[in-house]
Amino acid sequence: MDKIHLALICFAAATSIGLTGLGAGIGMGRGVESACMGIARNPEAKGPITTTMILGMALIESIAIYGLVIAFILLFANPFKDMLM
Amino acid sequence: MDKIHLALICFAAATSIGLTGLGAGIGMGRGVESACMGIARNPEAKGPITTTMILGMALIESIAIYGLVIAFILLFANPFKDMLM
Amino acid sequence: MDKIHLALICFAAATSIGLTGLGAGIGMGRGVESACMGIARNPEAKGPITTTMILGMALIESIAIYGLVIAFILLFANPFKDMLM
Amino acid sequence: MDKIHLALICFAAATSIGLTGLGAGIGMGRGVESACMGIARNPEAKGPITTTMILGMALIESIAIYGLVIAFILLFANPFKDMLM
Amino acid sequence: MDKIHLALICFAAATSIGLTGLGAGIGMGRGVESACMGIARNPEAKGPITTTMILGMALIESIAIYGLVIAFILLFANPFKDMLM
Amino acid sequence: MDKIHLALICFAAATSIGLTGLGAGIGMGRGVESACMGIARNPEAKGPITTTMILGMALIESIAIYGLVIAFILLFANPFKDMLM
Amino acid sequence: MDKIHLALICFAAATSIGLTGLGAGIGMGRGVESACMGIARNPEAKGPITTTMILGMALIESIAIYGLVIAFILLFANPFKDMLM
Amino acid sequence: MDKIHLALICFAAATSIGLTGLGAGIGMGRGVESACMGIARNPEAKGPITTTMILGMALIESIAIYGLVIAFILLFANPFKDMLM
Amino acid sequence: MDKIHLALICFAAATSIGLTGLGAGIGMGRGVESACMGIARNPEAKGPITTTMILGMALIESIAIYGLVIAFILLFANPFKDMLM
Amino acid sequence: MDKIHLALICFAAATSIGLTGLGAGIGMGRGVESACMGIARNPEAKGPITTTMILGMALIESIAIYGLVIAFILLFANPFKDMLM
Amino acid sequence: MDKIHLALICFAAATSIGLTGLGAGIGMGRGVESACMGIARNPEAKGPITTTMILGMALIESIAIYGLVIAFILLFANPFKDMLM
Amino acid sequence: MDKIHLALICFAAATSIGLTGLGAGIGMGRGVESACMGIARNPEAKGPITTTMILGMALIESIAIYGLVIAFILLFANPFKDMLM
Amino acid sequence: MDKIHLALICFAAATSIGLTGLGAGIGMGRGVESACMGIARNPEAKGPITTTMILGMALIESIAIYGLVIAFILLFANPFKDMLM
Amino acid sequence: MDKIHLALICFAAATSIGLTGLGAGIGMGRGVESACMGIARNPEAKGPITTTMILGMALIESIAIYGLVIAFILLFANPFKDMLM
Numbered sequence A, B, C, D, E, F, G, H, I, J, K, L, M, N: 001m002d003k004i005h006l007a008l009i010c011f012a013a014a015t016s017i018g019l020t021g022l023g024a025g026i027g028m029g030r031g032v033e034s035a036c037m038g039i040a041r042n043p044e045a046k047g048p049i050t051t052t053m054i055l056g057m058a059l060i061e062s063i064a065i066y067g068l069v070i071a072f073i074l075l076f077a078n079p080f081k082d083m084l085m
Helices: A004-041 A043-076 B004-041 B043-076 C004-041 C043-076 D004-041 D043-076 E004-041 E043-076 F004-041 F043-076 G004-041 G043-076 H004-041 H043-076 I004-041 I043-076 J004-041 J043-076 K004-041 K043-076 L004-041 L043-076 M004-041 M043-076 N004-041 N043-076
Strands: none
Touching: A004 A043, A004 B004, A004 B043, A004 N004, A043 B043, A043 N004, A043 N043, B004 B043, B004 C004, B004 C043, B043 C043, C004 C043, C004 D004, C004 D043, C043 D043, D004 D043, D004 E004, D004 E043, D043 E043, E004 E043, E004 F004, E004 F043, E043 F043, F004 F043, F004 G004, F004 G043, F043 G043, G004 G043, G004 H004, G004 H043, G043 H043, H004 H043, H004 I004, H004 I043, H043 I043, I004 I043, I004 J004, I004 J043, I043 J043, J004 J043, J004 K004, J004 K043, J043 K043, K004 K043, K004 L004, K004 L043, K043 L043, L004 L043, L004 M004, L004 M043, L043 M043, M004 M043, M004 N004, M004 N043, M043 N043, N004 N043
């Protein structure tokens, strides 16, 4: 079990993208839901609704990107790399 | 138990795609739900609703893709591969 | 307990398809729900509703496919196979 | 405890069908719910509603089938069988 | 503790039927709920509603059957039986 | 702790009936709820509503029976009985 | 810790009645809720509503009885009694 | 730790009454809720509503009694008492 | 750690009152909610509503009393007291 | 670790007040909610609504008091005090 | 690890205030919600609504105070202090 | 691992502020929600709504302050400080 | 494992900001939701709604700040720093 | 296992961004939802709605930034770095 810390770092990367992805997925689903229903109610407002949805979902996407960045840092730019060997 | 870290990396890959898939699945379900209901209410708006749904679901799909990417990196391009042997 | 890592890999495959299947199942249920209710409200829109539902559910199905792919990779194309023996 | 890995593989098969069955069961329940309510509201649309419900539930059923397939593979076509003995 | 793996296989069988039964029970409850309410709203549609409910619930029942099949296989046709003794 | 596997089998039987009973209890509650409300709204439809409720609840009851069957098998017809002594 | 398996069997009995009781309690609560509300809306339908509620709740009660039966069997007719001493 | 099994039996008794009490408490709360609201809507139906509520809550109370019975049996009529000393 | 079983019995008492109190608290909250809203809608029905609420909440209170009784028995009339020393 | 049982008793006291406080807090919140909304709808019924709310919340408060009593007994009148030293 | 019991007592204090604070926070949020909405609907009833809200929230606050009291007792007036050294 | 109790005290401080902050955050969100919606419905009642919201949220904020106080006491005024060294 | 307490302190800091951030995120989401919907219903009340939202969200933000403060104290001003080396 | 504390710090960083991202994702989803629906109802209020949404979501985004900051500090500016080697 002398290499289990390497596996735990991989698990940490998976947790990072997993939890942020869970939140972002649920959140973005609400965004799509509201946009589709809004267009159905008021098709003439398609332009501003789509613009708002994309703007908002880009902000939520950034949450998932943060998790992805931490995951990549843990895997490819791990600051403890020298100590791990 | 001297090879259990390899199994834990596999488990990390499964967690990565599992959690992001859970969030994306729930989120995309809301997207389909709203699109179908929107078309039923206002069939003439089928075009923009479908466009919006596909745009939004592609963004959610990207969340699952992130989880898939981390899973593939953990399995096929593991940065700690040299240390694992 | 010198072979428990093999069992853990099997468990990882089950987790991968299990969690993505859980999310996809809940999500696709919403899709079917909305499509049936939409057709009941507006039977004339059956065509576009069914098309949208199938399109959306194919996207959700892809989430479960990702989990299945990871499960198959873990079992049949495990990149650590040489090290496991 | 030298055979516990065999039991863990059985547990993995149970988890695989269990989690996918949990998601598929909840999802299909929504499908039946919407179909029954839709027919009650609009009995004349019975044909397309039933068609849509069966189409959608077949897609959800496929999720449970994936879990079943993984469970059968783990039990009867386990790729690590040679190593388990 | 040299026979604990046998108990774990029994536990796996219980998990298999338990989780699928949990999902199927919740799902079928929605089916009965909608059918009863649908008949109350529109008693004349009793025929097609009951037909649809039975069709749908048979599909959900199949989920529980899958779990039961895995449980029986684990107990009576365990593929690792030779190794367990 | 050389007899703890017997206790674990008892625990497995309890889990089997417990989880299926949890799902069936929640599901059947929805069935009773809808039947009572349906009769209150439309007392003349008492006959078909009660018939449908009993039919549906018998299907849900079967889920709990499955769990009971597995529990009885684990306790009284345990296929590993010879190995347990 | 040579008698801990006896305590675990007691714990299994408690789990059996506990989980089924949790599900049955939640389910029966819905039954009472709907019956009271139904009588308030339509007091003339008191007879069939009460009959239906008692019929349905007896079916749910049976779930709790199953859990009780398993609990009693585990305690008073434990099939592994000879092996436990 | 040679007496920890006695403490575990106490814990089992607490779990038994705790889980059944949790379910019964939530369920009975729904019963009171519906009865109070029903009387507020239709004060003239106070008699049958109260009768139905008491009948239903007695059935739910029986769930908690089952848990209490198991708890008392575990504590005062434990079938394994001879073996516990 | 030769006295940890005493602490576990204390923990069991806390679990007993804790879980029953959790359920009873949530359930009684619904009772108060419905009674206050019912009086606001129909102030003239204050008498029967309050009577019903007190009757129902006394029944729910009994759940918490059961948990309290078990907790007191565990602490002050523990049937295993002789064995604990 | 020869004094860890004292810490576990403290933890039991915290669990006792914690779980009952969680349930009572959620339940009392519903009581305040309904009382405020009821007064807003029907200000003339302020008297009976406030009386009912206080009566009901005193009953819920008693749940938290039970948890507090058990916590105090565990700390200051622990029946196992002689054995703990 | 001979001082870990001191840390566990600190953890118990944190659990005590944490769980009661969680319940009280959720409950008090409902109180504020209803009060603000009630004033918006009926501004003239501001006086009694605010009085009721403060009265009710003081009762909920008392729940958190109980948790705080237990936490302070565990830290500053621990009845086992003599035994802890 | 002879200093792990210090880390556990830090963890206790984090739990204390974390759980109270979780409850207070959810509760205060409801307060802001209701205040904004109330002002939108009845802008003239802005004054009393804002006053009530601030009063109520200050009470909820006090919950988080309690958690913060316990956290600070655990870190800077730990009553077991002499024993920890 | 003689440095694992340092890692646990880092984990405590992450828990502190994580749990408070979870609560604050959910709570602030409700605030934005209500503000946007309120402006849509009553655009003329934009000023007071925005003021109220910012005031309320600043109060919720303070919850997250508390968690951040504890996290910073744990990392940079740890009161047990002298004992940790 | 002498380097597992490094892995635990990585895991702490993942937890920090993960939990805050989960809360922020769910919260921001509500923001986008309300903005899109608000524009659909009242397209003329697009300007202030978008302004409010961006203002509010920036505040929520700050929660995720806090989690990111703690994660970066744990990885790149760990205050215990000297002690970790």
